[in-house]
Amino acid sequence: MSRIVIIGGGPGGYEAALVAAQLDADVTLVEADGPGGACVLTDCVPSKTFIASSEVMTGYRHNDRFGIRSGGVEATVDAVAVNERVKKLALAQSADIQDKLVKVGVDVVRGRARLGEDTLGHTHQVLIEPEGAGAYAVDASTVLLATGATPRVLPSAQPDGERILDWRQVYDLTELPSHLIVIGSGVTGAEFASAYLAMGVNVTLVSSRERVMPHEDADAAMAIERVFRERGMTILSKARADSVVNTGDGVLVTLADGRTVIGSHALMAVGAIPNTASLGLREYGVDVADGGYVTVDRVSRTNVPGIYAAGDCTGVLPLASVAAMQGRIAVWHAMGEAVAPLRLRTVSANVFTDPELATVGLSQNDVDAGKVPARQVMLPLTGNARAKMADLRDGFVKLFCRPATGQIVGGVVVAPKASELILPITMAIENNLTVDQLAHTITIYPSLSGSIAEAARQLMQHELQ
Numbered sequence: 001m002s003r004i005v006i007i008g009g010g011p012g013g014y015e016a017a018l019v020a021a022q023l024d025a026d027v028t029l030v031e032a033d034g035p036g037g038a039c040v041l042t043d044c045v046p047s048k049t050f051i052a053s054s055e056v057m058t059g060y061r062h063n064d065r066f067g068i069r070s071g072g073v074e075a076t077v078d079a080v081a082v083n084e085r086v087k088k089l090a091l092a093q094s095a096d097i098q099d100k101l102v103k104v105g106v107d108v109v110r111g112r113a114r115l116g117e118d119t120l121g122h123t124h125q126v127l128i129e130p131e132g133a134g135a136y137a138v139d140a141s142t143v144l145l146a147t148g149a150t151p152r153v154l155p156s157a158q159p160d161g162e163r164i165l166d167w168r169q170v171y172d173l174t175e176l177p178s179h180l181i182v183i184g185s186g187v188t189g190a191e192f193a194s195a196y197l198a199m200g201v202n203v204t205l206v207s208s209r210e211r212v213m214p215h216e217d218a219d220a221a222m223a224i225e226r227v228f229r230e231r232g233m234t235i236l237s238k239a240r241a242d243s244v245v246n247t248g249d250g251v252l253v254t255l256a257d258g259r260t261v262i263g264s265h266a267l268m269a270v271g272a273i274p275n276t277a278s279l280g281l282r283e284y285g286v287d288v289a290d291g292g293y294v295t296v297d298r299v300s301r302t303n304v305p306g307i308y309a310a311g312d313c314t315g316v317l318p319l320a321s322v323a324a325m326q327g328r329i330a331v332w333h334a335m336g337e338a339v340a341p342l343r344l345r346t347v348s349a350n351v352f353t354d355p356e357l358a359t360v361g362l363s364q365n366d367v368d369a370g371k372v373p374a375r376q377v378m379l380p381l382t383g384n385a386r387a388k389m390a391d392l393r394d395g396f397v398k399l400f401c402r403p404a405t406g407q408i409v410g411g412v413v414v415a416p417k418a419s420e421l422i423l424p425i426t427m428a429i430e431n432n433l434t435v436d437q438l439a440h441t442i443t444i445y446p447s448l449s450g451s452i453a454e455a456a457r458q459l460m461q462h463e464l465q
Helices: 011-022 037-041 044-061 079-103 185-199 218-230 320-334 364-368 386-388 423-430 435-439 450-464
Strands: 001-008 025-031 107-115 123-132 135-139 142-145 150-151 165-166 179-183 201-205 234-238 240-248 251-255 260-263 265-268 272-274 307-309 348-351 356-361 373-379 395-400 408-415
Touching: 001 011, 001 107, 001 123, 001 135, 001 320, 011 025, 011 037, 011 079, 011 142, 011 320, 025 123, 037 044, 037 079, 044 079, 079 107, 123 142, 123 265, 123 364, 142 320, 179 185, 179 240, 179 251, 179 260, 179 408, 185 218, 185 348, 201 260, 218 234, 218 356, 218 364, 218 395, 218 408, 251 265, 307 435, 348 423, 356 423, 373 450, 386 450, 408 423, 408 450, 423 435, 435 450
Parallel strands: 001 025, 001 142, 025 107, 142 307, 165 265, 179 201, 179 265, 201 234
Antiparallel strands: 107 123, 123 135, 150 272, 240 251, 251 260, 348 356, 356 408, 373 395, 395 408
């Protein structure tokens, strides 16, 4: 029987454990925080639950334009209740994962682990340190590293859990900030800025780049930034935070150009660093890239046979869905199953702002840089009947296709629930569909998804000209 040790219980780890158990391996999963890891307990699941509460506030505030009157009663946010719900759902999800793992026979160990001594043979020694018990060693035929990442900390802006916060500490607040300064305008910063703004908080977003979410589609990022500004968010572009100080009753943020910003709280969203420093990787001979990321190939192998890695500790793409697939691929490959290498071109991603931003496949930057020839169309949602009914004034669908064949190679959606609308485009790319095939697909009328088929029809018309 194969002995597999998985270090880290996030999506990359627990999904791999489930697959390994189904293939009759002897599986040990070591996780310090609990099944689901940081993704479930402090990161992805809590943040999206928090955002769900903000969406309720957004709908409440804009009822008047639908002819719904609230009787002059203003909705308020109970921060304690919101955060209790966040934590409760996270723990419930973790418990569900624990039940699944135990049911299929995975040995779940609460604690930490690292690679042991490099010994001869076809096994790898793993040193396991259970919480509250003595350490012991296990010899495994396969080791999967899935230890995730931790919020990056600036020396001049140390989170204290009171006024200066990282994104794992916001759920301990007993009241909403009166003025939240968000440092960092990437995906995490933009999501929290959007959510707190919807809850009625005065938000200042500090962006070191020209626009928010600089690594996302430019048209999409600018559309969302426009919404932010229209709703009252202050965005400081080309501004870099030099320091953040807790003044006792607030925070003082000093920018690189000498300007200062005063708020009640600061949220640090300046990236993450991989949790690989204490795994004994270099001593064992595992290649580690700059920044501490574990180097892997498309089937999750490191340079050491029998040692694999998955998820945020690899730096491949910081998405729970990618981590889970990397973990599954690692186990399938290790156990001799047929496996297709990871294909990032078919991976869809979503930013949970309001509206959402979803992307898949070829990007606008790829086209503009001439890396890949493509035709494109961008269709605003303002002409969509369902969007008019819902009074959606922002958003669009963008499609990319091959110039000669019309094969769909990329897409962008900015809309409420773009995370759901991106699926048909993802499926089209995965299955090599053309704009003709998508254009001939009958969609429900009225529906937002109808704009995806309409965009395909417009590309088909261009093809015929």
